[in-house]
Amino acid sequence: MNFEDTPQEAAFRAKARAWLEKNARLRPADEIAPNLLGERESADVIQRAKDWQTKKFDEGWAVLTWPTEYGGQGLGRLEAVVWGQEEAKFDVPPNIYAIGHGMLGPTIMAHGSDEQKQKYVREMARGQVVWCQLFSEPDAGSDLAGLRTSAVKDGNDWVINGQKIWSTGAHFSDYGMIVTRSDTNAPKHAGLTYFIVDMHAKGVEVRPIKQINGGSGFNEVFFSDVRVPDANRLGGVGDGWRVAITTLMNERVAIGAGGGAGRFKDLLKLARATKRGGRPAIEDSAVRQKLADFYIRSKGLQFTGYRTLSALSRGATPGPEGSIGKAVGAPLGQEMASFAMELQGVLGAVNDRGVSPQDALWQEMYLGTPGIRIAGGTDEILKNIIAERVLRLPPEIRVDKDRPFREIPTGSVKG
Amino acid sequence: MNLEFSEDQKFVQHTAREFLAKNAGLDVCRKVLESKTATSDPGLWKGVAEMGWLGAVVPEDLGGAGLGHLELVLIAEEIGRSLAPIPFSTSVYLATEAILLFGNDAQKQQWLPRLASGEVVGTFALAEGAGEPDLASVATRFENGKLNGTKLPVFDAADAGVAIVVSQGAQGPVLALAELAGKHVEKTALESFDPSRTLAKLVFCDAPAERLGDGGGAAAIETLLDRAAVMTGFEQIGGATRAFEITREFTLGRYAFGRPIASFQAVKHRLAELYAQIEIARSNGYYAAWALSTGNEELALAACSFRAAASEAFEKAGEEMIQLHGGVGFTWEYDCHLFYRRAKWLSASLGTPSAWREKLIQRLEAKGAALVDDGE
Numbered sequence A: 001m002n003f004e005d006t007p008q009e010a011a012f013r014a015k016a017r018a019w020l021e022k023n024a025r026l027r028p029a030d031e032i033a034p035n036l037l038g039e040r041e042s043a044d045v046i047q048r049a050k051d052w053q054t055k056k057f058d059e060g061w062a063v064l065t066w067p068t069e070y071g072g073q074g075l076g077r078l079e080a081v082v083w084g085q086e087e088a089k090f091d092v093p094p095n096i097y098a099i100g101h102g103m104l105g106p107t108i109m110a111h112g113s114d115e116q117k118q119k120y121v122r123e124m125a126r127g128q129v130v131w132c133q134l135f136s137e138p139d140a141g142s143d144l145a146g147l148r149t150s151a152v153k154d155g156n157d158w159v160i161n162g163q164k165i166w167s168t169g170a171h172f173s174d175y176g177m178i179v180t181r182s183d184t185n186a187p188k189h190a191g192l193t194y195f196i197v198d199m200h201a202k203g204v205e206v207r208p209i210k211q212i213n214g215g216s217g218f219n220e221v222f223f224s225d226v227r228v229p230d231a232n233r234l235g236g237v238g239d240g241w242r243v244a245i246t247t248l249m250n251e252r253v254a255i256g257a258g259g260g261a262g263r264f265k266d267l268l269k270l271a272r273a274t275k276r277g278g279r280p281a282i283e284d285s286a287v288r289q290k291l292a293d294f295y296i297r298s299k300g301l302q303f304t305g306y307r308t309l310s311a312l313s314r315g316a317t318p319g320p321e322g323s324i325g326k327a328v329g330a331p332l333g334q335e336m337a338s339f340a341m342e343l344q345g346v347l348g349a350v351n352d353r354g355v356s357p358q359d360a361l362w363q364e365m366y367l368g369t370p371g372i373r374i375a376g377g378t379d380e381i382l383k384n385i386i387a388e389r390v391l392r393l394p395p396e397i398r399v400d401k402d403r404p405f406r407e408i409p410t411g412s413v414k415g
Numbered sequence B: 001m002n003l004e005f006s007e008d009q010k011f012v013q014h015t016a017r018e019f020l021a022k023n024a025g026l027d028v029c030r031k032v033l034e035s036k037t038a039t040s041d042p043g044l045w046k047g048v049a050e051m052g053w054l055g056a057v058v059p060e061d062l063g064g065a066g067l068g069h070l071e072l073v074l075i076a077e078e079i080g081r082s083l084a085p086i087p088f089s090t091s092v093y094l095a096t097e098a099i100l101l102f103g104n105d106a107q108k109q110q111w112l113p114r115l116a117s118g119e120v121v122g123t124f125a126l127a128e129g130a131g132e133p134d135l136a137s138v139a140t141r142f143e144n145g146k147l148n149g150t151k152l153p154v155f156d157a158a159d160a161g162v163a164i165v166v167s168q169g170a171q172g173p174v175l176a177l178a179e180l181a182g183k184h185v186e187k188t189a190l191e192s193f194d195p196s197r198t199l200a201k202l203v204f205c206d207a208p209a210e211r212l213g214d215g216g217g218a219a220a221i222e223t224l225l226d227r228a229a230v231m232t233g234f235e236q237i238g239g240a241t242r243a244f245e246i247t248r249e250f251t252l253g254r255y256a257f258g259r260p261i262a263s264f265q266a267v268k269h270r271l272a273e274l275y276a277q278i279e280i281a282r283s284n285g286y287y288a289a290w291a292l293s294t295g296n297e298e299l300a301l302a303a304c305s306f307r308a309a310a311s312e313a314f315e316k317a318g319e320e321m322i323q324l325h326g327g328v329g330f331t332w333e334y335d336c337h338l339f340y341r342r343a344k345w346l347s348a349s350l351g352t353p354s355a356w357r358e359k360l361i362q363r364l365e366a367k368g369a370a371l372v373d374d375g376e
């Protein structure tokens, strides 16, 4: 049991820090780190993000845990955490690779052919090309295996038709990973096939969707007779569900606690700066109790994450702890934002960076965190997963599991 | 960084679990709880002493096992799982720990071997009636080698032969060591919310006592409480986990509407939430145990966080246990109330969750700008 850096970790931290100091601006302690939830980044920001990634790649600081043959550094997850902690202290462009590097790269490495791995993974690490995840559909979100976008074999190609939705970053992506239905006579999980698609191909149309926070980080993506070579198939025909599961398993780890847990210090600052009954809010015992509760849960989540890492770095599969992060962390972030706005009293209603405390950080967070509770598995789905996979409680009753897909009834969200 | 216990430490835990499974079934707890006269299970106390747990962190030349606190917290977790009806937490984490930390050589020689062998039970007297104990308002006086005042409630006091008493000396709070035999100390048993663990009122009337080492002072007493909070927290995690496991088993075996109640989503989600709460508390515990075992200054924050989280996790587990058992959960015959009672008793024993949350914020404020967010 040791919470401190080992000598190797300390040396790695110092090296990372030195490189960052040479190449980026250290954010002063009193500067609020920007809130990056679903902004529609400008072409200029995207290019800066890509250039930062390529610089890291060229100098040995990109995708640290990936094997060297794919552009990584073959390092452990603990080093990646150390790197992340240090990089977060610097003013660097937004990370537009959470999906590609966190989920899609690992999926190609796990299921791709040698040719696919050679062709895509290194380029993905270098970052001049960006990838998106094309899973959800208007009628298939939590019930992802209910998806309907069709893939029909035609010679050496597949022809894809249908609609994907909520595709984060599709508007600046060059490639996407898509799950399609290739057989409607098979039961729903058995008729799926997974592909890599070129987002610039003919028949792919990306339309932004405006989110509740005014940003447009995600999109609708329409496929009209899009031809995809069979060489782009990942895994076997009809084996798409298994491949998709790899992506989803990585997704929960990649999303992690998301948003709230790292903001405690900002919340404490706010409680000191705002007044209640003429006195600093921090002197109010109800406020103190709440703050303590947030601190305790945030820390507990952070250490739970470290437990997972400790298990992983010894080569064990992550314990149950892995699935707790997002299930607890996402609602916690929303609760913290809500409380921060309450602390602001009437100013809670002001969403004006010039007037609202801390550059309207909390207003933006309160508008952003509901998305985190839905993306990558809703709170409810995650609790089902903890209950079934970790606690081994009986699965949900499935009325559609063994029937041919085309016979399954459906309702629609459109209205 | 490594957040796992070593193989040797896990072995200590495994041995403890086996021993307690054999010697401290829930029937042992129930027997004391239902008895009008028993204050603990003497056989179990003796067995635990023979295992070396009472002197786990006492040096070998003073009759202890010479283990570290990382081993002791794992033993604590097992004690917590078993709901052992013995005054372990007070005697080991408070009385023995206090003498180890602050006693002078003569006091260590005199008391540690007897505490480690189980011959003497130690207790710790802090509270003086309603509210959260706070050092500044302690009224019990310690002057010229004499103690005067009333302590209530005193946890695990029934069988105790020696007490570490938080009292007011000439220059503020000090720790005094007093033997409890003799006519200068009056001990009155109080009805306990968890009758498998005792409570008493102690009235000191010119009771002879000595200062523990150079007496501690407020900061030292706070450190003692922090350390005890971490160890007690592991008992609470143990109790919570066991309550959770029993409840899970029950929901798998109980049928309603033609299926196990564990298959209803409302039940599954409650169990998932409880599980997450316990694991998050446990993670805070690992951090606190590391700080305890290394003497790291982070202990001041980690102890508060863990103690509050562990108390609430065990309380919640007791509540959910009864609810998910349905009617039988509300019967005397089922064991749910054993957990429900123990959870509340342990929560109150060293300051409630809200007291530890308040302490946490005081300490965070004192830390001020040095506070960093390194959360993911």
Ligand SMILES: Cc1cc2nc3c(=O)[nH]c(=O)nc-3n(C[C@H](O)[C@H](O)[C@H](O)COP(=O)(O)OP(=O)(O)OC[C@H]3O[C@@H](n4cnc5c(N)ncnc54)[C@H](O)[C@@H]3O)c2cc1C
Pocket: A038, A099, A132, A133, A134, A135, A136, A138, A139, A140, A141, A142, A143, A165, A166, A167, A168, A169, A218, A370, A371, A372, A374, A375, A376, A377, A378, A379, A380, A381, A384, A396
């Ligand atoms: C910000 C954001 C980014 C996203 N990015 C991507 C992306 O890049 N690529 C992509 O493919 N998708 C993406 N998604 C989609 C996301 O994965 C889905 O929105 C999510 O899985 C939920 O599906 P749904 O929206 O269809 O809601 P539904 O599945 O219809 O859920 C509606 C409600 O019903 C509940 N519910 C559903 N099933 C159950 C059940 N079995 N038990 C209990 N409750 C249930 C849900 O919890 C929810 O509260 C993103 C979503 C968001 C919000």
